[in-house]
Amino acid sequence: MTATTELKNIINEENVVYKKTSVLLDNEMHYCPGCTHGVIHKAIAEVIDDMDIQEKTIGVSPVGCSVLAYNYLDIDWQQAAHGRAPALATATSRLMPEKYVFTYQGDGDLASIGCAEIMHACNRGESIVVFFVNNAIYGMTGGQMAPTTLEGQVTATSPYGRDCQTTGFPMRISEMLAMLPGTRFVTRESAETPGAVRKLKKAIRKGFENTRENKGISFIEIVGTCSSGWKLSPVKSNEWMKENMFPYYPLGTLKDE
Amino acid sequence: MGDIRLMKGNEVIAEAAIRCGCDGYFGYPITPQSEVMETLMIRRPELETGMVVVQAESEVAAINMVYGGASCGKKVMTSSSSPGISLKAEGITYLAGAELPALIVNVVRGGPGLGTIQPAQSDYFQAVKGGGHGDYKLIVLAPASVQEMNDFVELSFDLAFKYLNPALILTDGVIGQMMEKVELSEFKPRWTEEEIIAKSGTWATTGKTADRERNISTSLDLDSAKQEIFNHKLQAKYRAMQENEVRFEKINCDDADYLFVAYGSSARICQKAIEIARKKGIKVGLLRPITLFPYPIKQIQEMLGQVKGILSVEMSAGQMVEDVRLAVNGKVPVEHYGRYGGIIPTPDEVVEALEQNFLGE
Numbered sequence: 001m002t003a004t005t006e007l008k009n010i011i012n013e014e015n016v017v018y019k020k021t022s023v024l025l026d027n028e029m030h031y032c033p034g035c036t037h038g039v040i041h042k043a044i045a046e047v048i049d050d051m052d053i054q055e056k057t058i059g060v061s062p063v064g065c066s067v068l069a070y071n072y073l074d075i076d077w078q079q080a081a082h083g084r085a086p087a088l089a090t091a092t093s094r095l096m097p098e099k100y101v102f103t104y105q106g107d108g109d110l111a112s113i114g115c116a117e118i119m120h121a122c123n124r125g126e127s128i129v130v131f132f133v134n135n136a137i138y139g140m141t142g143g144q145m146a147p148t149t150l151e152g153q154v155t156a157t158s159p160y161g162r163d164c165q166t167t168g169f170p171m172r173i174s175e176m177l178a179m180l181p182g183t184r185f186v187t188r189e190s191a192e193t194p195g196a197v198r199k200l201k202k203a204i205r206k207g208f209e210n211t212r213e214n215k216g217i218s219f220i221e222i223v224g225t226c227s228s229g230w231k232l233s234p235v236k237s238n239e240w241m242k243e244n245m246f247p248y249y250p251l252g253t254l255k256d257e
Numbered sequence: 258m259g260d261i262r263l264m265k266g267n268e269v270i271a272e273a274a275i276r277c278g279c280d281g282y283f284g285y286p287i288t289p290q291s292e293v294m295e296t297l298m299i300r301r302p303e304l305e306t307g308m309v310v311v312q313a314e315s316e317v318a319a320i321n322m323v324y325g326g327a328s329c330g331k332k333v334m335t336s337s338s339s340p341g342i343s344l345k346a347e348g349i350t351y352l353a354g355a356e357l358p359a360l361i362v363n364v365v366r367g368g369p370g371l372g373t374i375q376p377a378q379s380d381y382f383q384a385v386k387g388g389g390h391g392d393y394k395l396i397v398l399a400p401a402s403v404q405e406m407n408d409f410v411e412l413s414f415d416l417a418f419k420y421l422n423p424a425l426i427l428t429d430g431v432i433g434q435m436m437e438k439v440e441l442s443e444f445k446p447r448w449t450e451e452e453i454i455a456k457s458g459t460w461a462t463t464g465k466t467a468d469r470e471r472n473i474s475t476s477l478d479l480d481s482a483k484q485e486i487f488n489h490k491l492q493a494k495y496r497a498m499q500e501n502e503v504r505f506e507k508i509n510c511d512d513a514d515y516l517f518v519a520y521g522s523s524a525r526i527c528q529k530a531i532e533i534a535r536k537k538g539i540k541v542g543l544l545r546p547i548t549l550f551p552y553p554i555k556q557i558q559e560m561l562g563q564v565k566g567i568l569s570v571e572m573s574a575g576q577m578v579e580d581v582r583l584a585v586n587g588k589v590p591v592e593h594y595g596r597y598g599g600i601i602p603t604p605d606e607v608v609e610a611l612e613q614n615f616l617g618e
Contacts, residue, residue: 055467
């Protein structure tokens with residue numbers, strides 16, 4: 001047998017050990033090299049595929065880098081005004097309680113302009129999943145300070161480093177929301193290693209499964225990187241995240257009821 | 258005869274919503290329209306028709322809940338009063354930009370700012386000229402009675418779904434708060450999921466099935482060339498509304514030498530003013546725009562060969578009068594009479610203004 005025929009025999013359905021999920025579309029992603037969004041998108045797409053809920057899942061995308069998330073996951077999408085995704089998701093899940101509804105929001109969107117909407121959606125215990133991607137910076141608008149920006153962190157609007165005396169302190173959103181009786185599952189994950197992605201996918205599945213029981217909201221924070229905003233290479237970004245973000249935003253489940 | 262009641266305008270908005278098969282109401286309390294949500298909370302339509310009623314944390318959240326619900330192809334609405342509508346303006350332009358049908362009710366109070374809780378018509382510009390950012394229009398209906406509060410809820414939804422555009426009922430504290438006889442509409446069932454898919458399956462986010470592409474509810478297109486084409490599409494839609502949806506009422510116009518143009522509660526005041534003026538021998542009629550967008554431009558122009566002067570009567574410092582003047586284009590004198598800040602003009606004042614402006618008295 002030639003090498004070519006050998007290969008042809010190997011490439012068949014029964015030998016498949018890995019296949020890109022069809023829920024993740026083939027559109028070229030606009031994210032910068034080293035960005036965590038693509039990995040998170042894929043993790044969500046794979047869970048949707050595994051759970052066979054593509055036809056029942058509605059995503060709500062934010063304003064921010066992931067505004068175009070609807071180009072990447074093959075599900076129905078609503079694109080929200082800045083910060084308002086939890087309001088859209090509230091109505092969508094109330095009006096179509098049999099669907100799986102999630103929001104996908106960054107830290108500027110959720111922790112700053114959308115603070116009221118996320119707080120009240122959590123307080124009402126809406127049957128939705130929230131993906132909160134925290135990279136401590138505004139990405140799309142060009143790297144400005146976010147509520148989650150770390151003390152001393154240099155951004156376009158904190159060029160001398162974040163001064164907490166005048167700009168406030170980095171907000172630990174998950175800890176705040178875990179205090180609300182309306183939240184059922186609050187966890188902080190990451191996606192920088194295969195192990196972390198596996199853990200993340202477990203959390204995503206739990207979140208979607210929770211929505212079936214009307215027992216509160218599932219809030220999944222993912223600490224991620226922003227190589228462009230942080231002005232670091234993808235590898236250095238991961239190192240900086242582990243050294244600086246993880247101590248302040250410790251990974252792990254805060255609440256699981 | 259149907260179901261005849263004595264009800265407040267605001268209560269009727271709520272009742273009409275339930276009866277026309279509305280799927281969801283999302284609101285936030287503000288005077289003078291809080292009875293809309295209060296009535297819904299008392300009626301508990303979730304037990305009767307399955308209609309969802311949510312008290313949101315803010316007007317901003319409420320209008321964005323409307324955006325979410327409208328994206329699902331559902332009949333959804335909100336109501337508020339002037340300062341609250343300003344807060345909703347962002348959400349309203351997103352609805353228009355995403356071509357989503359929805360009903361917004363503005364029970365107008367005096368402004369600017371926190372203003373007053375008394376009635377006014379000073380949100381005309383906001384309602385018909387945009388209000389939020391971008392080149393968009395709302396379908397704007399102006400009820401002049403509690404009966405029309407009932408009738409225009411279903412009509413607004415019909416028009417909103419016909420054009421895939423938000424519709425706004427522009428009323429005020431007078432119509433919202435006063436009680437009148439009203440014949441309520443018959444109950445209609447809410448649309449089933451199958452009906453929604455049949456009607457709105459090409460755009461509604463009901464869950465992507467294998468037989469179609471994913472539906473995306475968005476107002477974003479970063480490609481300017483495509484954004485311009487989209488804007489052309491919107492403008493064509495607004496022209497079609499202007500062509501097909503103008504609604505108005507003419508009262509005592511056949512022999513009129515002078516014309517009042519007034520909408521909503523001002524039109525009611527003008528009806529009394531007509532009686533007073535005619536007793537004095539002044540032949541005056543009323544053209545009442547029912548749709549404020551699209552505006553009855555042709556209908557005003559048709560009166561120009563007949564009348565010697567037009568008085569636009571509004572509870573504002575003079576907003577709709579600009580549209581009257583655009584229609585008239587200098588062919589006859591157009592004046593404005595208004596009280597504002599929550600003051601309601603009397604019919605005698607209106608007649609006096611007519612006389613002062615056109616009869617040299």
